[in-house]
Amino acid sequence: MSNQNNTEKPEAKQEFTITVYTENQIGLLNRIAIIFTRRKINIHSLNTSPSEIESIHRFNIVVQETEDVVRKLSRQIEKQVEVLKVYFNTNDDIIWQEMALYKVPTDIIAEKASVERLLRENGARAVVIRKDYTVFETTGHREETDALIRILQPFGLIEFVRSARVAIIKNSDGFNRKLREFEKAEPGEDVVENEYLNKGQRIFTM
Amino acid sequence: MEIEQQALSNPTGVETIEVSGSVALLEALIAEGTEVIFGYPGGAIMPIYDALYDYKEKLNHILVRHEQGGIHAGQGFARTSGKVGVVFATSGPGATNLVTGLADAMIDSTPLVCITGQVFAHLLGTDAFQETDVINITTPVTKWNYQITDATEIPEVLSKAFYIARSGRPGPVLIDITKNAQIQKFDYSGYTPCNHIRSYRPKPLIRNEYIEKAAALINQAKKPFVLWGQGVILGEAELEFKAFVEKSGIPSAWTILGAGAIPTDHPLNVGMLGMHGNYGPNVLTNECDVIIAIGMRFDDRVTGRLDKYAKQAKIIHLDIDPSEIDKNVQTTVPVWGDCKETLPALTALIQQKTYPEWLQKFRDFEQKEIEAVINDELHPASGELTMGEVISHLNELTHGEAIIVTDVGQHQMVACRYAKLNKTRSNVTSGGLGTMGFALPAAIGAKFGAPERTVVAVIGDGGFQMTLQELGTIMQSNIDVKILILNNRFLGMVRQWQELFNQHRYSFVDIESPDFVALAAAYRIKGKSISERGEISSSLKEMLEHKGSFLLEVMVTKENNVFPMVPQGCSVSEIRLK
Numbered sequence: 001m002s003n004q005n006n007t008e009k010p011e012a013k014q015e016f017t018i019t020v021y022t023e024n025q026i027g028l029l030n031r032i033a034i035i036f037t038r039r040k041i042n043i044h045s046l047n048t049s050p051s052e053i054e055s056i057h058r059f060n061i062v063v064q065e066t067e068d069v070v071r072k073l074s075r076q077i078e079k080q081v082e083v084l085k086v087y088f089n090t091n092d093d094i095i096w097q098e099m100a101l102y103k104v105p106t107d108i109i110a111e112k113a114s115v116e117r118l119l120r121e122n123g124a125r126a127v128v129i130r131k132d133y134t135v136f137e138t139t140g141h142r143e144e145t146d147a148l149i150r151i152l153q154p155f156g157l158i159e160f161v162r163s164a165r166v167a168i169i170k171n172s173d174g175f176n177r178k179l180r181e182f183e184k185a186e187p188g189e190d191v192v193e194n195e196y197l198n199k200g201q202r203i204f205t206m
Numbered sequence: 207m208e209i210e211q212q213a214l215s216n217p218t219g220v221e222t223i224e225v226s227g228s229v230a231l232l233e234a235l236i237a238e239g240t241e242v243i244f245g246y247p248g249g250a251i252m253p254i255y256d257a258l259y260d261y262k263e264k265l266n267h268i269l270v271r272h273e274q275g276g277i278h279a280g281q282g283f284a285r286t287s288g289k290v291g292v293v294f295a296t297s298g299p300g301a302t303n304l305v306t307g308l309a310d311a312m313i314d315s316t317p318l319v320c321i322t323g324q325v326f327a328h329l330l331g332t333d334a335f336q337e338t339d340v341i342n343i344t345t346p347v348t349k350w351n352y353q354i355t356d357a358t359e360i361p362e363v364l365s366k367a368f369y370i371a372r373s374g375r376p377g378p379v380l381i382d383i384t385k386n387a388q389i390q391k392f393d394y395s396g397y398t399p400c401n402h403i404r405s406y407r408p409k410p411l412i413r414n415e416y417i418e419k420a421a422a423l424i425n426q427a428k429k430p431f432v433l434w435g436q437g438v439i440l441g442e443a444e445l446e447f448k449a450f451v452e453k454s455g456i457p458s459a460w461t462i463l464g465a466g467a468i469p470t471d472h473p474l475n476v477g478m479l480g481m482h483g484n485y486g487p488n489v490l491t492n493e494c495d496v497i498i499a500i501g502m503r504f505d506d507r508v509t510g511r512l513d514k515y516a517k518q519a520k521i522i523h524l525d526i527d528p529s530e531i532d533k534n535v536q537t538t539v540p541v542w543g544d545c546k547e548t549l550p551a552l553t554a555l556i557q558q559k560t561y562p563e564w565l566q567k568f569r570d571f572e573q574k575e576i577e578a579v580i581n582d583e584l585h586p587a588s589g590e591l592t593m594g595e596v597i598s599h600l601n602e603l604t605h606g607e608a609i610i611v612t613d614v615g616q617h618q619m620v621a622c623r624y625a626k627l628n629k630t631r632s633n634v635t636s637g638g639l640g641t642m643g644f645a646l647p648a649a650i651g652a653k654f655g656a657p658e659r660t661v662v663a664v665i666g667d668g669g670f671q672m673t674l675q676e677l678g679t680i681m682q683s684n685i686d687v688k689i690l691i692l693n694n695r696f697l698g699m700v701r702q703w704q705e706l707f708n709q710h711r712y713s714f715v716d717i718e719s720p721d722f723v724a725l726a727a728a729y730r731i732k733g734k735s736i737s738e739r740g741e742i743s744s745s746l747k748e749m750l751e752h753k754g755s756f757l758l759e760v761m762v763t764k765e766n767n768v769f770p771m772v773p774q775g776c777s778v779s780e781i782r783l784k
Contacts, residue, residue: 023405027341027351034346075529081350081370084405182404187411 011066015044016088017096017167018074020059021051021175023082032059032083035076041065045098047164052174056084060167084182089169096167100145101127102136102152103159109134115155122148133158222393227357227383228257230394231321234364235265237397240292242266242283242654244276248296249336251323253388255294268650268683271675273300275647277307278673281316282651285634286609286659288442290371291651293320298336301343301382306641308347308378313638314463315440317376319367327355327384340382349377357390365400374408375527376440410528410542417548420522420539421555423496429564430456431487431494433479433508436463436637437501437525443546444468444630447500450553455560457568459487461502463637466627470606476568480508481772482619485579485781486571488772491516492779493567500524501545504534505638514777524548578783579769584624590763591739593620593692599743600662600690601626603750608660609634611652613645613669616698619768621664631656643672649687650679660688660750667693667719677729680755688749689731689757691722694764702767707774726757737761 022028029048036043044062051058063070070088078086106129109115119125124138138148145162152160181187225233231254235243245267247255258267270276273295280291295304301322311318325334341353350370352363363381371379424430432454438447444467451458451468457476460467468475477484479491488510491497497519502508509515512534520538523531524545531540541548583594597620600608606626611634612618618635627633634652636644649663670691680687701715726733732752736745742760749756772781 027345027353030342031345038346072529072533075533079527079529081403081406179404185402187407 011068013064013066015062015064015091016067016070017091017094017165018059018061018063018070018077019087019089019167019169020061020077021084021086022057022059023084024055024057025082028057028080028082029059031080032061032077035073036061036063039069039073041069041073045164047166049166053176053179056175056179060165062165085175085178087169087172089167093171094167094169096141096165097139098142098145098163098165099137099139100148100160100162102138102148102157103133104136104152105156105158106131106134108155112155115152118151119148122151124148222395224391225394226253226257227354227360227387227390227392228254230357230360230392231364231383231388232257232261232265233394234361234397235292236261237399238290238364238368240265241287241289242268242651243292243294244268244270244279244283244651245294246270246273246276246296246300247294248298248300248323250297250325250385251294251300251321251383251388253385254321254323254383267294268654268679270647270650271678272673273303274306274643275650275673275676275679277304277311277318277320278641278644278647279651279654279676279679280318280320281307281311281314281644282611282634282648282653283655284311284316284318284376284651285648285655286631286652287655288631289655290317290319290368293318294322295320296323296336297325297340298338300336301340302338304380305343305347306639308344308380310636310639310641310644311378312347312349314636315376315436316378317371318378319364319371320378320380322380322382323388324353324382324384326386328386330355330384340380344380347378348380351380351382353382353384354387355384357387357392360387361394361397362400365398366403369400369403370406374406409526409544412541412543412547412551414551416539416541417551418555420498420541421552423520423522423539424454424456424498424552424556427496429490429494429561430454430496430498431490431519432456432458432498432500433461433502434458434464434467434500435461435502437545438464438467439501439630441501441526441544441546443501443544443549446546446549446553448472450549450556453553453558454556455558455565456498457490457561457565459483461505461508461637462622462633462635464502465622465625465633466630469628470626474565476565477572478623480505481510481774482623482768482770483508484572484623485575485770485783486568488770488778488781489571490567492518492777494519496520496522498522498524499535500549501526503530506534509534510772510776510778510780514779524552575770575783583620591737591742591760592766593617593694593762594624595739596690596692596742596746596760596762597621597624597664599746603743603746604660604662606632608632608662609652609656611635611645611649611661611663613663613665614640614642614699615666615669616694616702616766616768617664617666617692619699620692642666642669645669646673646687646689647676647679649689650676650685653685653687661686662688662690662750664690664692666698667691667695667722668697668717670722671717671719674725677726677731681729681731685755686753687755688752689726689755690746690749691757691759692762693719693722693759694762694766695719696764698766699768701765705765705767706771722757722759731755731757733757733759735759735761
């Protein structure tokens with residue numbers, strides 16, 4: 001698990017993205033979700049998807065919590081039998097995107113060319129154009145998708161939806177090699193990462 | 207059936223044979239060495255019970271009186287035998303009645319495989335008769351659970367279930383099998399035990415650099431202190447632990463689930479930790495310089511107020527479960543791994559030492575505790591009987607050789623504090639969950655787990671009434687369990703708190719009991735009730751020497767309090783002697 005922070009002062013809450021590699025098993029979503037709900041922690045965003053490896057699933061879970069809480073949550077998740085590996089990262093460590101859809105009345109869009117320009121400036125594109133409504137799509141960070149809501153609101157925004165966050169860890173080399181290690185009866189040291197290896201300086205001597 | 211049995215006994219052969227899911231299940235249980243099943247039949251598990259009819263010679267099934275009794279019996283069996291307890295229940299209410307036992311086994315790391323029947327797969331989600339979503343209900347209280355809807359899954363899933371239940375940090379597993387899968391015939395090719403699941407690492411890799419750092423810390427310590435828990439027993443590392451303690455010379459104290467891993471009167475055993483633990487171990491927790499925590503999880507009943515817990519000490523934490531490290535107490539040196547392997551490695555690196563002055567401090571505190579608390583509790587000269595003196599007489603008669611099963615409350619704390627234990631796996635109690643009603647059924651299982659040993663169930667008058675229906679199981683299956691009811695006519699622990707912290711406002715703790723001896727007699731169990739000091743020893747002797755089960759009720763003083771006590775929200779060093 002990443003983010004070694006050995007300061008003793010109380011930590012501030014911040015956004016963490018938890019990445020979980022799992023078997024594709026019915027019931028596992030619930031098993032993971034209740035680790036949060038038991039501690040009354042709100043999940044801001046949750047995405048499950050296939051990973052780069054067939055049969056291995058990948059969860060992205062976003063929470064606003066202290067690093068200490070996130071580390072404990074991650075360990076509890078990793079303890080589940082069908083979970084292979086858990087990583088947690090701050091926003092600096094990841095590339096992430098969310099997708100949003102906006103439905104607006106076509107007549108207003110057609111009338112007001114400025115709208116189209118606004119959309120182009122915001123990286124949006126039309127997915128469907130019908131007589132009665134048009135659906136735009138944009139992908140980006142929360143601030144970007146939020147900005148477009150504010151822009152479209154005056155033009156009769158009918159419907160809005162945003163997807164969960166999907167995130168790629170910048171310094172990850174994927175899971176293929178790790179999985180091969182997991183499949184061995186005696187996995188090597190690098191998959192059984194011991195985060196305490198970096199804690200050497202904290203070890204007390206008299 | 208005969209032909210079938212022959213073919214089944216040769217699982218390595220390429221040949222397959224058509225069997226039902228139920229038969230495959232029972233074959234799996236036999237292959238896993240199941241000695242006893244505690245169960246209760248019902249509609250959705252009938253095909254399994256029908257198959258069991260032909261397996262009566264190979265599998266010993268004990269009919270309990272309630273599924274909660276069944277699962278606590280499974281726990282008792284697992285705790286005394288070290289094997290996986292097996293429990294059967296039907297769908298719906300049968301399955302939900304297991305929940306308390308699952309939660310208890312989960313928090314106390316007890317290996318169980320529970321099999322529940324489920325409605326036909328095509329009825330799932332239709333609110334069918336006795337349908338309940340047992341997988342989702344039990345998810346937070348199981349190490350793993352799985353629903354089987356196709357018979358072909360049974361051998362593999364069962365092998366995973368047993369492997370997961372017993373490996374690593376043990377825990378309960380629940381397998382829900384729909385009725386169609388129990389009936390369905392399939393080509394069975396034998397049973398292969400599981401020893402690897404790619405997503406599951408039961409034992410973290412041992413890192414020698416941590417063992418070295420831990421040893422260095424221990425070797426430099428002036429006032430080291432060992433806290434051990436059930437991990438030593440679950441890891442079957444009692445000998446390794448004893449070797450470590452004896453070479454290191456470090457005073458060692460136990461959590462209630464760790465009791466008995468080394469004998470009560472071992473010279474380095476300084477007593478019990480926690481809210482009602484011994485005086486010295488609690489006070490000196492805040493004086494030691496290095497804590498070596500072995501297979502224990504710093505439960506709040508052990509630590510008291512966490513921000514005042516051992517702040518001066520460096521913490522070495524040996525645990526097989528990585529999520530326990532730093533969970534409650536910040537660790538200085540984490541030693542991940544199975545203590546059966548980590549302890550010998552650590553022992554090899556530490557110096558042979560003794561700490562006479564430091565050990566003497568524990569003994570000095572013990573002396574204070576004896577004078578302030580223990581003498582009055584164990585050897586009262588007059589007045590009504592105390593729980594402690596009953597346990598003290600029991601010790602004299604059993605010489606510490608008996609298995610002591612306790613329920614929850616004052617009698618539990620008294621029994622755990624004072625019972626003499628010479629052997630490991632002698633203390634069976636509901637530690638983490640605090641489940642009243644645990645003891646009677648757990649004692650049934652404990653006896654199956656250790657048939658050659660005497661099993662004494664020490665129970666309060668409140669807890670006994672929660673699962674007393676299991677007297678029926680004891681009667682029908684002729685189980686030799688000694689039932690010792692310490693009756694103070696109160697829900698004593700809650701009453702104690704109401705006295706101490708709620709200004710004597712005794713709110714619903716005054717509990718009436720039936721005539722327990724007459725009740726036992728109704729179940730053809732011999733019984734006796736006493737209230738005189740002179741009768742204690744002879745009555746206990748009569749109970750222990752009686753062939754078969756026996757119920758002894760001892761009327762003890764109503765308003766005794768268990769001391770010492772670390773009041774909730776206080777530091778361990780603020781432990782009260784009165």
